[in-house]
Each structure stands twice: as C-alpha cells, then as structure tokens.
Amino acid sequence: xxxxxxxxxxxxPSRGDDALGxxxxxxxxxxxxxxxxxxxxxxxxxxxxxxEHALDLQGRRRVLFVDASLDAxxxxxxxxxxxxxxxxxxxxxMSPQAVLKVFxxxxxxxxxxxxxxxxxxxxxxxxxxxGAAAENNLKAALLAAxxxxxxxx
Amino acid sequence: MSFELETATSPEKLxxxxxxxxxxxxxxxxxxxxxxxxxxxHQVRLHIVEFRGFEKFIQGRPYWEVxxxxxxxxxxxxxSHHLAASKALDMILGVKQLTPTAxxxxxxxxxxxxxxxxxxxxxxxxxxDLLFGFGSDVAARNIVGVVAAHPxxxxxxxxxxxxxxxxxxxxxxxxxHGTGSVPGGVNKSLSAExxxxxxxxxxxxxxxxxxxxxxxxxxxxxxxxxYNAFGRFRSAGMCLxxxxxxxxxxxxxxxxxxxDGNTLFxxxxxxxxxxxxxxxxxxxxxxxxxxxxxxGADEGTYRVGPLSRVTMCDNIPTPLADKAREEFKAFDGxxxxxxxxxxxxxxxxxxxxxxxxxxxxxxxxxxTGHDLMATGERQERGVGVIEAPRGTLIHHYRVDGNDQVIRxxxxxxxTHNNHAMNTAVREVAKQYLHGREVTEGLLxxxxxxxxxxxxxxSCATHALGQMPLExxxxxxxxxxIDAATRDHRGLTREIRGIxxxx
Numbered sequence: 114x115x116x117x118x119x120x121x122x123x124x125x126p127s128r129g130d131d132a133l134g135x136x137x138x139x140x141x142x143x144x145x146x147x148x149x150x151x152x153x154x155x156x157x158x159x160x161x162x163x164x165e166h167a168l169d170l171q172g173r174r175r176v177l178f179v180d181a182s183l184d185a186x187x188x189x190x191x192x193x194x195x196x197x198x199x200x201x202x203x204x205x206x207m208s209p210q211a212v213l214k215v216f217x218x219x220x221x222x223x224x225x226x227x228x229x230x231x232x233x234x235x236x237x238x239x240x241x242x243x244g245a246a247a248e249n250n251l252k253a254a255l256l257a258a259x260x261x262x263x264x265x266x
Numbered sequence: 267m268s269f270e271l272e273t274a275t276s277p278e279k280l281x282x283x284x285x286x287x288x289x290x291x292x293x294x295x296x297x298x299x300x301x302x303x304x305x306x307x308h309q310v311r312l313h314i315v316e317f318r319g320f321e322k323f324i325q326g327r328p329y330w331e332v333x334x335x336x337x338x339x340x341x342x343x344x345x346s347h348h349l350a351a352s353k354a355l356d357m358i359l360g361v362k363q364l365t366p367t368a369x370x371x372x373x374x375x376x377x378x379x380x381x382x383x384x385x386x387x388x389x390x391x392x393x394x395d396l397l398f399g400f401g402s403d404v405a406a407r408n409i410v411g412v413v414a415a416h417p418x419x420x421x422x423x424x425x426x427x428x429x430x431x432x433x434x435x436x437x438x439x440x441x442x443h444g445t446g447s448v449p450g451g452v453n454k455s456l457s458a459e460x461x462x463x464x465x466x467x468x469x470x471x472x473x474x475x476x477x478x479x480x481x482x483x484x485x486x487x488x489x490x491x492x493y494n495a496f497g498r499f500r501s502a503g504m505c506l507x508x509x510x511x512x513x514x515x516x517x518x519x520x521x522x523x524x525x526d527g528n529t530l531f532x533x534x535x536x537x538x539x540x541x542x543x544x545x546x547x548x549x550x551x552x553x554x555x556x557x558x559x560x561x562g563a564d565e566g567t568y569r570v571g572p573l574s575r576v577t578m579c580d581n582i583p584t585p586l587a588d589k590a591r592e593e594f595k596a597f598d599g600x601x602x603x604x605x606x607x608x609x610x611x612x613x614x615x616x617x618x619x620x621x622x623x624x625x626x627x628x629x630x631x632x633x634t635g636h637d638l639m640a641t642g643e644r645q646e647r648g649v650g651v652i653e654a655p656r657g658t659l660i661h662h663y664r665v666d667g668n669d670q671v672i673r674x675x676x677x678x679x680x681t682h683n684n685h686a687m688n689t690a691v692r693e694v695a696k697q698y699l700h701g702r703e704v705t706e707g708l709l710x711x712x713x714x715x716x717x718x719x720x721x722x723x724s725c726a727t728h729a730l731g732q733m734p735l736e737x738x739x740x741x742x743x744x745x746x747i748d749a750a751t752r753d754h755r756g757l758t759r760e761i762r763g764i765x766x767x768x
Contacts, residue, residue, distance in 0.1 A: 127323075
C-alpha cells in the first residue's frame with residue numbers, strides 16, 4: 114500500500130550544501146520510525162526533480178518537497194505550493210510546482226496537497242562538505258517539518 | 267587553423283548577440299554571434315563552461331569507492347559514469363572476463379539508462395520544438411504544451427522514463443547512488459520477484475518505443491526539406507562496435523569513419539585510446555576539441571552519439587531496432603541519416619534497441635544467478651569505455667600500491683562533440699539568421715541545433731535550480747540595444763536602453 118505521506122528531498126550529496134535535501138530525508142526517515150503516530154511515511158531522494166517523479170505522488174494524502182535553496186530566508190521556509198506551469202519544464206531540473214502540474218495533466222486530476230521546505234544553503238561546490246550554517250539550518254528545518262507533519266494530519 | 271565563421275576578421279565593428287545559457291541542455295552553454303549592421307553573421311561560437319574538477323574529485327580516493335563516487339559528477343547520467351568507472355577498475359583488478367551474471371546485470375542497467383535518458387530527451391526536451399515548430403509560440407513550446415496538445419505522447423514519455431529508472435533501481439540496488447556495479451563484477455543480481463516486476467511492462471515499453479520511432483519518422487516525412495537541411499554538415503564519426511561489427515553500447519572496440527565513410531580504424535583496443543585520439547585547445551574555449559591523430563586537429567574532428575552509432579554499426583542485434591535502422595538509412599536516399607536532426611531519429615532507434623535488450627535479458631536466467639565476481643592479476647592502469655546515451659565515454663585511472671587513485675582522466679561525450687556542435691550552430695546561423703532581424707524564434711533554431719546532440723555538461727545547474735536564457739544585443743561601445751530574459755519562473759520581459767553591460 115502506498116504511504117499516505119511522502120517526503121521527497123533532492124540534491125547532490127557531494128556538492129556542499131546541495132546535500133541538504135537528501136540529508137534532511139535521511140534524518141526525517143529516522144524520526145518517522147520513532148513516531149508511529151505520524152502514520153506511514155515514505156521518504157524518497159533523487160539528484161534532481163524530474164517528470165517521472167509526478168508518478169511518485171499517486172495515492173498520497175500529503176507531500177513535502179525538500180530542497181536546498183540560495184533564495185530561501187535562513188534557516189528555511191515552508192510554504193504550501195500549487196501546480197504551476199513554469200519554465201523549469203524546459204530544464205533537466207524541474208520545480209516541484211511543475212511536477213505537480215505534470216501530475217495534474219497526466220492523471221487528469223488535482224495533485225495531493227503539497228508543501229515546499231526550502232532550506233537555506235550557501236555553497237554548492239563539488240567535493241565540499243555541508244557548511245556549518247547549513248547544518249544549523251538543517252536542524253531548524255527538521256523542527257519545522259515535525260510541526261508540519263503534526264499540524265497537517 | 268580557424269573554420270568558417272569561427273573567427274571574424276574585425277570583431278570590434280560587429281554587434282554581439284549572446285544566448286547565455288542555452289536552455290534545455292544539461293550544464294551551462296553559451297552562444298555568441300557577431301552580426302554587422304545588416305544582420306549578416308560573421309562569427310558564431312558555442313562556449314561550454316566545462317566543469318574542471320572531475321579528476322581532482324576522484325584523485326586520492328580508494329579505487330573501490332570510485333564507481334559510486336563518480337555518480338555524483340552528474341545528475342543526468344550517473345549510471346554511465348558508474349559503469350565506465352567499473353570497467354576501468356575491472357582492468358585494474360586484472361579481470362578480463364566478467365561472470366555471465368555480472369555482465370548481463372550491467373548490460374541491463376545500461377539499457378535502463380539508455381531508455382530513460384533517451385525518453386527524457388526526446389519527449390521532454392526536444393518534442394516541443396518538433397511537434398510545435400522551431401519558431402512557434404515560446405509559451406507553448408515546452409512539455410506542458412505537449413501534454414495539453416498530445417497527452418498520450420507526453421504520458422508515454424513519462425512512463426518510459428519511469429520504467430528505465432526502475433530497471434536502474436533494481437539492478438543498481440538503489441534509486442540513486444546505486445552500488446550494484448563494483449570492480450570485478452556486481453554485488454547483486456535480480457530476484458525472481460524483481461525480474462517478474464520488470465517483465466510485466468517490458469513488452470509495453472518495446473511497443474511504445476516503436477511508436478516513438480514512427481513518430482519521429484512521421485515528423486521527418488512532414489518536414490522533409492527543413493529537417494534534412496537544418497544544420498546539416500558532413501562529419502567523421504566514432505563509436506564502439508562488437509567484434510562482429512554490430513552495435514554494442516556496453517563493450518567493444520573503437521570504430522572510426524572519415525567524412526567520406528572510409529574506415530580510419532576499426533576494433534581498436536580502447537585501452538590505448540590515446541594512440542588514436544588527441545585533444546586540441548582553442549583560445550576562446552575552456553573545453554578541449556578532440557580529434558583523430560592520424561588526420562590532425564584541422565581535418566580529424568568527429569562526432570559521437572546515436573547518429574554515429576546507428577549509421578556506423580553493421581547491424582543492431584535486436585530485430586525491431588535493426589529494421590528501424592535499415593529504414594532510417596534508406597529513408598529519402600539516406601538523407602536523414604546525414605542530417606543533424608537525424609540524431610533524434612537515431613536516438614529513438616536506440617531507445618527501441620534498449621527496450622528490446624531489457625526484454626531479452628529479463629528472459630535470460632543468468633540475471634538471477636549468484637556467481638557475481640571475477641578476479642585477476644592486479645594492474646596499475648585501467649581504461650573503461652562505454653557508449654553512454656550521449657556518446658563515447660572514457661574513464662582512465664592509475665592506482666598506486668596503496669589502492670589510491672593517483673591519476674584520473676575522463677573524456678565525456680559532449681567533449682567529443684564539441685566541434686560538431688559548433689559546426690551545426692554555424693550552419694544554422696548561416697541558414698536562418700543571416701541578414702534577418704533576430705527574434706526569439708530564430709534564436710531557438712540555434713538552441714535546437716545544440717539540443718540535437720543532447721549535450722550534458724555535468725550537474726552545475728541543480729545547485730542553482732534554474733537555467734535562464736538571456737539574450738543581449740550590444741553595440742560596439744558595449745551599450746545594450748535590446749535584451750530579453752526568460753527566467754525559471756517563466757517570465758519574459760524586454761528591456762530597452764538599460765545602459766552598458768558591466
């Protein structure tokens with residue numbers, strides 16, 4: 114059976130703060146195992162967000178997308194997102210809004226309620242570890258997500 | 267030596283148009299075009315900001331980590347790097363022959379990679395241009411427009427891509443950062459359940475891949491004159507072939523044919539690739555320009571990838587793809603097989619081949635075997651070459667007595683195609699821009715020529731999450747005369763008279 118809650122983080126673990134998305138998912142997965150009251154949670158990661166990830170949204174009741182961001186305010190921002198057509202459709206790295214739009218088009222129905230947790234990152238060079246500021250932002254993001262999962266049930 | 271339109275004689279007197287970065291390619295590409303007052307083209311250059319940290323990232327690591335680490339070089343073709351590195355490290359371990367299970371699992375993984383990569387490129391990145399027209403409304407010229415106008419085509423593209431990713435997940439052990447291929451073999455085979463799961467949809471993938479071949483053929487038939495002429499140029503080529511000359515995307519010897527189709531070398535042992543390939547540098551580009559040593563830097567340029575592979579192999583060892591190859595080569599007297607847009611047709615033939623290969627391998631009991639590793643006598647140097655979705659990929663390592671990589675050299679497909687992409691861009695500029703007012707639709711023609719090669723420049727893009735397109739027309743004093751920007755939020759705006767560029 115498909116888990117009703119999907120946590121989807123993306124980024125390259127070897128590219129400095131770009132690792133925030135996958136690291137968040139790794140930590141949240143551990144938390145979710147200790148909190149059965151949250152219900153069944155599936156945690157997925159990938160390098161980049163792409164069209165086929167629309168299929169991962171099938172059968173979900175709520176979805177949290179998680180990514181590192183240069184634009185987000187520190188430590189993080191958590192916002193509800195809707196399906197939207199944007200120019201990320203023309204790249205190898207789509208926005209979560211665009212993925213929701215692909216879902217809506219190919220499923221001919223509304224996508225599940227979805228949120229974007231953008232964690233502030235600073236450095237994205239290949240071979241760099243996660244920065245100190247990013248580590249603090251990651252902790253804050255995990256707290257924000259704990260509130261989210263309790264509050265959106 | 268400089269090629270036609272590579273270097274203008276008096277660039278200081280010309281207007282500069284920049285497409286920076288080029289959209290719908292992986293990484294960062296930039297095109298500069300120098301025009302005179304009558305919009306006549308004097309110089310066209312594709313600049314690719316090559317990521318130069320590959321080798322440094324790998325050097326110093328224990329060799330057994332390398333097949334996993336190199337997947338992080340690129341978010342688009344991690345499996346290609348995973349397999350090329352594994353092959354190079356097989357050689358370091360002295361393994362000359364993998365076990366049947368190991369080789370077939372790797373081949374299955376590679377076929378999954380070819381399927382998903384070609385599906386993404388054709389349905390998602392290129393079909394908007396092909397289905398709506400090269401200069402069509404930019405608002406519709408994207409995958410959403412395809413979904414709206416051709417929902418079945420778009421859905422097939424998504425599901426083909428997803429299936430390829432599932433093949434990778436089950437053979438590599440994980441959805442991302444797979445560890446399935448290791449020096450000397452693989453660390454897992456397929457379970458009976460995994461095999462059955464993939465078999466359920468295998469025939470559907472073959473059918474949809476046939477449909478895709480028919481779709482691109484139909485587009486050629488409808489637009490024959492334009493497609494055949496678009497960015498057309500004659501080129502030498504290179505690819506791997508099997509010992510009997512058949513297409514083999516996983517392993518073989520190097521075959522090179524000259525501009526007239528004459529054989530330059532054949533079944534050449536790729537473990538000594540540097541004897542036949544060298545790399546030229548040009549003062550205006552960070553990226554190198556490989557060439558065949560026997561012909562020299564000026565005459566020895568070549569292209570790689572689907573078009574070279576499909577036209578240069580003697581046959582394709584799966585029946586439907588081979589029939590499609592024969593039809594492609596015979597189409598209109600062979601015209602499509604020599605065209606830049608023929609890359610798309612060849613790519614769909616390879617996708618069909620990958621789908622057939624997956625289906626055939628899933629019927630082979632070796633993929634559930636348990637003999638996974640082979641051994642040999644340790645060597646100092648190893649070279650691994652595969653035909654990645656975009657073309658020939660070379661990994662070359664030296665490992666010291668402490669098992670650390672002390673030297674790494676990678677030649678990626680897009681580097682092989684550097685000259686060919688520049689030539690295609692110049693041909694399109696001559697055909698479409700020369701003497702005409704520059705518009706977004708016309709500039710998209712330049713991008714279409716680049717996208718035909720499906721260049722992959724490593725995943726710098728994801729970190730920033732956007733690939734904006736900026737076009738600026740600048741006069742000789744550096745004053746912006748006209749500019750347009752399209753950013754990741756889909757905004758298009760025109761700015762006039764904003765002053766000098768910094």
